Amino acid sequence: MRITDLLKKEGIRIGASPADKAEAIEQLVALHETCGNLLDAAAYREGILAREAMGTTAIGMEIAIPHAKSEAVKAPALTAMTVPSGVDYGSPDGMPAKLLFMIAATPDGDVHMEVLARMMQLLMDMDLTEKLKNAKTPEEFLALIDAKETEKFPEEVKAAPTPRNEGYRVLAVTACPTGIAHTYMAAEALAKAGERLGIPIKIETNGSGGVKNKLTDEEIANCDGIIIAADKSVDTARFDGKPVWSTKVADGIHKPEELINKIVNGEAPVFKADKKAEASAEVGNESFGRKLYKHLMNGVSHMLPFVVAGGIFIAIAFLIDAAKGVPMDGNFGSVTPVAAWFKAMGGYAFNFMLPILAGFIAMSIADRPGLLVGVVGGFLAANGATFADPFAAATTPSGFLGALLAGFLAGWLLKLFEKLCEKLPRAIEGLKPVLIYPLAGLGMVAVMMCAVNPVMSIINKGLSDGLLWLNQHNLGVLLGCILGAMMSIDMGGPLNKAAYVFGTGMLAAATTEGYMVMGSVMIGGMVPPLAIALSTIFFKNRWTAEERKNGVVNIVMGLSFITEGAIPYAAAYPLKVIPSCAIGAAVAGGLSWLFNCTLMAPHGGIFVVPTIGKPLLYLLALVIGSVVGMLMLAILKRPIKDGNK
Amino acid sequence: MVQQHFIIKNAQGFHMRPATNFATAMAAHPCSVTIRFNGKEVNGKSPMLIMAACIKVGSEIDVVCDGVGENEALAAAAGMIENGFGE
Numbered sequence: 001m002r003i004t005d006l007l008k009k010e011g012i013r014i015g016a017s018p019a020d021k022a023e024a025i026e027q028l029v030a031l032h033e034t035c036g037n038l039l040d041a042a043a044y045r046e047g048i049l050a051r052e053a054m055g056t057t058a059i060g061m062e063i064a065i066p067h068a069k070s071e072a073v074k075a076p077a078l079t080a081m082t083v084p085s086g087v088d089y090g091s092p093d094g095m096p097a098k099l100l101f102m103i104a105a106t107p108d109g110d111v112h113m114e115v116l117a118r119m120m121q122l123l124m125d126m127d128l129t130e131k132l133k134n135a136k137t138p139e140e141f142l143a144l145i146d147a148k149e150t151e152k153f154p155e156e157v158k159a160a161p162t163p164r165n166e167g168y169r170v171l172a173v174t175a176c177p178t179g180i181a182h183t184y185m186a187a188e189a190l191a192k193a194g195e196r197l198g199i200p201i202k203i204e205t206n207g208s209g210g211v212k213n214k215l216t217d218e219e220i221a222n223c224d225g226i227i228i229a230a231d232k233s234v235d236t237a238r239f240d241g242k243p244v245w246s247t248k249v250a251d252g253i254h255k256p257e258e259l260i261n262k263i264v265n266g267e268a269p270v271f272k273a274d275k276k277a278e279a280s281a282e283v284g285n286e287s288f289g290r291k292l293y294k295h296l297m298n299g300v301s302h303m304l305p306f307v308v309a310g311g312i313f314i315a316i317a318f319l320i321d322a323a324k325g326v327p328m329d330g331n332f333g334s335v336t337p338v339a340a341w342f343k344a345m346g347g348y349a350f351n352f353m354l355p356i357l358a359g360f361i362a363m364s365i366a367d368r369p370g371l372l373v374g375v376v377g378g379f380l381a382a383n384g385a386t387f388a389d390p391f392a393a394a395t396t397p398s399g400f401l402g403a404l405l406a407g408f409l410a411g412w413l414l415k416l417f418e419k420l421c422e423k424l425p426r427a428i429e430g431l432k433p434v435l436i437y438p439l440a441g442l443g444m445v446a447v448m449m450c451a452v453n454p455v456m457s458i459i460n461k462g463l464s465d466g467l468l469w470l471n472q473h474n475l476g477v478l479l480g481c482i483l484g485a486m487m488s489i490d491m492g493g494p495l496n497k498a499a500y501v502f503g504t505g506m507l508a509a510a511t512t513e514g515y516m517v518m519g520s521v522m523i524g525g526m527v528p529p530l531a532i533a534l535s536t537i538f539f540k541n542r543w544t545a546e547e548r549k550n551g552v553v554n555i556v557m558g559l560s561f562i563t564e565g566a567i568p569y570a571a572a573y574p575l576k577v578i579p580s581c582a583i584g585a586a587v588a589g590g591l592s593w594l595f596n597c598t599l600m601a602p603h604g605g606i607f608v609v610p611t612i613g614k615p616l617l618y619l620l621a622l623v624i625g626s627v628v629g630m631l632m633l634a635i636l637k638r639p640i641k642d643g644n645k
Numbered sequence: 646m647v648q649q650h651f652i653i654k655n656a657q658g659f660h661m662r663p664a665t666n667f668a669t670a671m672a673a674h675p676c677s678v679t680i681r682f683n684g685k686e687v688n689g690k691s692p693m694l695i696m697a698a699c700i701k702v703g704s705e706i707d708v709v710c711d712g713v714g715e716n717e718a719l720a721a722a723a724g725m726i727e728n729g730f731g732e
Contacts (some may be wrong), residue, residue, distance in 0.1 A: 054662060055662060059661070059692055065661065108660075112660065113701055114699060116661060117699030120694070121697040563657070
């Protein structure tokens with residue numbers, strides 16, 4: 001119990017000049033009342049006066065400490081007063097009181113005694129009491145006490161910050177596929193929950209900017225356990241032998257306290273990473289579906305930079321050629337030399353898309369040995385080699401879907417193969433990662449993809465034909481609507497990613513329909529934050545002050561195609577926000593298709609609009625979709641009573 | 646030198662009034678009065694030091710008196726403490 005916890009600067013009066021003891025008491029009681037320490041000021045004053053009637057509370061040395069334990073006190077507290085000219089307080093040494101503290105104590109507990117003892121220990125220091133008497137401001141008065149208290153009881157000061165720097169009881173890792181919003185929202189929610197529960201917690205974020213606040217080996221060794229709230233693979237080998245609770249990033253956002261309690265109550269199973277290969281997959285308490293999703297997202301998140309950078313380069317190429325007015329034939333985008341350069345470089349980045357996707361899916365499943373099988377599998381999916389046509393002269397690529405298959409199947413096959421290899425003699429243990437796994441892996445994935453390519457190319461063609469059919473029968477609008485809605489329903493979740501991955505996959509097909517798909521996809525992802533932002537501006541009475549303030553940020557988020565900005569609102573009012581956003585996004589996606597807006601870049605929001613075919617109509621679709629979303633919100637979400645709730 | 650072991654009985658312990666009364670009473674005796682509590686020695690004639698020691702109910706203390714009139718001083722101290730300082 002520190003004095004500075006009980007004494008606020010509003011409870012300090014410097015340079016008072018009460019005429020007598022009664023007035024001094026009156027003023028000190030008034031200070032308590034100002035600070036809100038009392039339930040009943042009159043009753044408390046009576047307690048003080050009753051105590052004084054039994055004998056003065058002046059203790060000599062110009063100090064008086066009136067005090068009362070009373071039901072009228074809300075919580076233990078102090079007030080203080082300096083009286084430069086002194087006031088007669090009936091002190092045993094006959095000196096007037098110049099420094100007065102008034103203790104308000106609750107009837108129960110030992111706080112009263114502890115405060116008294118603590119004050120005496122401080123006030124024995126004549127130097128301090130002199131300085132206190134001469135303090136010029138309440139702030140100076142408090143600072144003097146704080147400094148003295150810190151000097152006399154250094155262990156308290158040391159004890160306070162310690163849990164924050166070392167000795168974290170609970171560690172956490174948060175990560176999401178995009179690494180822009182969920183990762184940090186989960187980290188913040190966990191940090192706040194830790195504070196509420198009084199449990200020191202450190203959170204490592206694996207976001208798009210890399211790993212921040214990395215957990216050290218020492219921290220891991222000393223903690224009670226680790227929470228992994230992630231929708232993609234994180235490095236888990238380091239948690240060997242520690243209790244680990246693995247879950248999705250959304251749980252970190254929505255039930256952080258539950259997660260912390262799982263660790264604290266010892267409910268988390270001990271994590272075993274004795275074989276590095278199993279590091280990312282053997283996190284026990286995860287459903288099969290979750291693992292699938294996590295592997296997929298590991299691939300997607302690593303692929304995205306290639307798609308974004310390559311796509312924008314290619315979009316720039318088209319923009320340059322369009323500005324030059326060259327004919328829009330098969331060579332469009334590589335006619336002018338500068339455009340050709342951009343298109344080629346962007347194309348090279350694009351070429352890595354499928355190998356990276358499959359490679360990191362397989363790596364997520366089978367750790368490092370998986371990289372080779374995945375990358376090669378992805379490459380084979382892209383170039384379309386078959387048994388009959390190993391050099392892929394005719395090219396029957398299985399494309400995006402084939403790459404997904406390659407990543408998963410190759411990863412699992414290799415993992416199975418590793419298990420089989422456990423029976424091999426220890427003598428060749430060292431050969432496994434450098435020779436046996438790569439050799440067998442390459443063989444497996446090559447055979448597999450040569451078999452899969454012809455099949456997958458049929459499915460891929462069917463999908464494109466289906467799209468074409470939809471388009472020819474004027475039903476492409478429906479596809480646009482569906483994609484737009486999918487983008488906004490779970491805002492960064494599986495549906496969103498499925499639609500997005502489909503969009504980027506179609507982008508690789510480089511057809512007009514493909515670009516139109518991408519247009520519908522992106523607009524669907526831009527609508528939710530914008531619809532919410534508009535709603536917070538035009539329908540203020542639907543939102544709290546804080547929600548309105550953050551609404552502005554959502555304009556930027558929406559325009560940048562960062563759907564995640566809508567998540568806090570969707571999380572707070574899912575049944576109102578999600579349908580509204582989905583309908584607005586569906587309208588925008590459908591309109592984008594209807595207007596034949598083609599988007600050649602896979603990301604970029606408002607910044608790539610100039611590269612869009614029919615940019616103004618695209619913006620119109622965006623505005624209409626956002627307004628529809630806003631109006632839906634206005635209908636579904638009733639005004640709240642108190643705007644400042 | 647004489648000394649005696651006590652257990653503090655009054656619910657509030659050595660708060661301000663008992664500490665002041667005790668110290669005042671002890672000051673009337675010429676001998677030294679020391680309270681041993683929690684491994685520390687506290688001057689029994691100083692109300693501030695007694696309060697600063699934070700002696701709560703149930704605490705075990707030794708009162709040590711040394712010098713002229715030590716028996717009278719210890720008897721007076723025993724009377725006050727065992728009486729719960731009249732509370």
